Amino acid sequence: MTNLFSITKSYFNKNIQIKYVTFKKRFLTYKNLINFKKYFVTISYYNFQDNFKLNMIKGTIINIKPVRLVILTKDNIKISLPLQSPLLNIINIFKIKSF
Numbered sequence: 001m002t003n004l005f006s007i008t009k010s011y012f013n014k015n016i017q018i019k020y021v022t023f024k025k026r027f028l029t030y031k032n033l034i035n036f037k038k039y040f041v042t043i044s045y046y047n048f049q050d051n052f053k054l055n056m057i058k059g060t061i062i063n064i065k066p067v068r069l070v071i072l073t074k075d076n077i078k079i080s081l082p083l084q085s086p087l088l089n090i091i092n093i094f095k096i097k098s099f
Helices: 002-014 030-036
Strands: 020-024 039-047 053-064 068-073 078-082 088-097
Touching (some): 020 030, 053 078
Antiparallel strands (some): 068 078
8 A cells, every 4th residue: 555655646746736635633524525535535543542653544535424434445445434533633635536
């Protein structure tokens, strides 16, 4: 999955005008995210089971509900995250569709 991310980074270095959109914790709402379905995202979150270590998920937004966000990773794993979770930190949405 890191190879995919480096490819997208080099893709955006060629077109620097709009690289990505970042939503921090207080702006993670259904209203803000509804227009970004099928876009590539990276989500950083704190893992409370591992001493609050900062982790990252890379995938595509496949479903957005008012309280949950569903992401499909490259390995075809669906991850459902609550939008108002205090563990979510930042969502970066890249201006490409899917993988």
